Amino acid sequence: MIYDVAVIGAGVSGASTAWRLSRYQLHTVLLEWRSDVGFGVSKANSGIVHAGFHHPLSTLKARLEIRGNLMFEALQHELGFPFRRTGILVAAFSREEMVTVHKLYEQGIANGVPGMEMCGRERLLQLEKKLNPEVVGGCFAPGGGTIEPYRYVFSLVESATRNGVCLKCDFEVAEASRAEDVWRIRSSSGAEVRARYVVNAAGLFADRVSGIFGAEEFTIRPRKGEEYLLDRSSAARPERVVFPVPGAHSKGVLVIPTAEGTTMIGPTSDAVDDKFDTAASAEQMQRILSHVRNLIPGVSPRDLITSFAGLRPVMDNEDFYIALSEKAPAFVQVAGIQSPGLTASPAIGEYVKDLLKSAGLPLLEKVHFAVELAPRHEVRHESPAALDRLHSGNPAWTHIVCRCEKISEAEIVEAVRKGHTTLDGVKFYTRAGMGRCQGGFCAARIMRIISRETGIPMEELTKKGGNSRLAAGRLGDLPVNTAEVRGGEGA
Amino acid sequence: MIQEEKYEVAVIGAGAAGLCAATVCASAGRNTLVVDREEHPGGILRQCIHSGFGLRYFKEELTGPEYAERVAEKAERAGVRFRFGTTVVSIRREENGMLAITALSAAEGVRIIRADALILAMGCRERSRGNLAVPGSRPAGVFTAGAAQRLLNIEGILPGKKAVIAGSGDIGLIMARRLTWAGIRVEAVVEIMPYPAGLTRNIVQCLDDFHIPLLLEHSLVNILGHGRVEAVEVAPLSRGVPVTERKFRIDCDTVLFSVGLIPENELSAEAGVELNPATGGPLVDSSYETGVPGIFACGNVLHVHDLADFVSEEAEHAARMVLRRLDGSSGGSGQFPVRVESNLKYVVPNRFLPGCGTRFAFRSLIVCDDGVLEAEQNGKILLSKRFSCVRPAEMLTLELPGSLLKEPGELRFRLRKGEEI
Incomplete structure (x- = not known):
């Protein structure tokens, strides 16, 4: 069959796009090269729904972030993923930092962030009792919150597939050609999908996919963020997401009360060369600990239960790149979706839908669209x-x-x-x-x-598909070198 | 309908501690229930198919499953009731003062179990790679030693072909030998301390006999591999810090972590039981009663033991104290604090009753071949005992008879190195 739209990449951007398209009388296919959805950039994410004061409105990412933020209540109601508006606060520890906080506050007001508030020391400590009492002031945005990013992606894909979207995992795009207004997409294992329109939401590999389709040349640079997770019994869990005053390239290392009751600290922000380098390091752990203990002194390495790292897909201009390709026909680029991509994702889906419409994709709403996912018991x-x-x-x-x-x-x-x-x-x-x-x-x-x-x-069975086998065989499969195995008497 | 029932004694956990404690209570005629999430009694002993159990308690050498079977049979003969496949999800005290646990099982759904006395015997869990924040990627092939032991001994699955073991705890040492017997090559056991964390007998029988290198004062500094583990990097330590210039690579597809055990006290903490940071277990008085009246603790949930035999002995002792309470003796009032000073990590129990003989258990912080453990009260040495082999891996015990423990006042213990060292 010929699909109307093929969405490449089942992370937050691709899932959100496919879900948005599932409302219309379209045949949509969602292609994912890993074994499960959300297993790339989206899985190793801080899980913050940002409030919208970190970036100026001149950027596309700020505009989509602000719109996206407002869409989460309705989404949660329909799809049932864990999400909480905890509020976000930025804590400053010096007069110089307060200058930056003022700028953030004014940017937030200019962006139309609801309820944005400048806070003195007392007010901040009232909002967050676990904060370092040496704080001098900061700002507060009640509309920020936390979400479980992978659960959100699962819900989007589940709803999309219930509404007719076809999901194909283990489909790595290797070749593409176009004839008679139809894209022919071939996977590395020889499978083939045909579609009239293509959305490139391939995350870290959007540059490669763009090349395969003969579209724009650009480079996605991975920027690594390490995160550490604390046990749900940790006394350091704050009520709100606590940010430091941001630096030039990142929003800093934060303390995050996750939507499922644990506490996360991180992320770091370091350019790396390898798009598979998600290793954690001892130096970064020490860095994160020293940063977050300045925010919340109760954070203890005793509470650590695991660590992980994710890679942000970064464009050279630091903004999102969401546009119809000027080189490849019927091809939409959704690239450079780094922070605040998760927050923006509902708006990204909508934006991509409108781009497809402007490129001639007919959008007729379905008569029967299953709005709500059946509630899950836990x-x-x-x-x-x-x-x-x-x-x-x-x-x-x-x-x-x-x-x-x-x-x-x-x-x-x-x-x-x-x-x-x-x-x-x-x-x-x-x-x-x-x-x-x-x-x-x-x-x-x-x-x-x-x-x-x-x-x-x-x-x-595997841990995460591919060559991640959990075992090497059954007992008795391996020869035992009896010459080497001596001793062990009595057992 | 949520089912409800009532016992005189309820025990959480059917490992060595729970079974032995329940046996004592049921033998004294008390209506006793043991709840365990597994389908069979024995707890973690069931996957410990090696021998070396029971030399002290049964006066013969048994495997883990044999030891489990023996203590389970004793419990059954004593009339202990069991609920297997049953997970306790909460412990609370009701308004009328009765202790109530909520338990879930596939067979019976939700059940509220009330008891006059509750014995915590949940054992411990292994520290994981994540607790230590070991650097590197997160491929398949990284297991705790106990998880690999379960895969191999219960499921019959080979966890890998070529392994490195991080940490020299007893389970790791036992697994080094077990993997070798299964045809898996063990490249090295890596230990950050200058001495092994496990028992000497396990170093000899599980490593030396199989020529498995033990790298003391070395640390695992990186795990490599995307899908499956491909290699690890190991570096020697200098004053506790890895010397990264001297790090080297060991190719392997499996990493086992045997880096310590943590008493499982999340349920206890939710019930309001105060924990001792030095043990990770509850603070208990000489009756093994926690700070919550009616809740007792014994075995590895209280402090991590070196031998199952000591677990059984402690559990029986604790159960006798439970019986005394049920017979109407007063609780922890009139008890005085017990503390450790130099060279000791902890002492259990944490309070004593004057005039009442008590056995204390300790862990040393030092290695020495001639140590003197002293009990001091009000500036007076009550008792001192020499130990010819002191290792952090091995528990020390000291029995103080009631005739020496007559006075009120804080009791302190310390460990000195002997004169000739």
């Missing part, structure tokens, strides 16, 4: 009485598999049946393995359930 949010009712329908609801995050077998089975068949896919969909033991107790149990549901032998 054991950790249910009362004992509600759990007991769930149990009478399906006993797996009261079989706890992940003890740290209280995730039931029913939740894991649901994730697997929805196509999340890797250990990380289940983890990010359900939170199983995300808690303090980091899967030490539950990984083998989850592998057993995935294996049972999919029929894939346990030893062939």
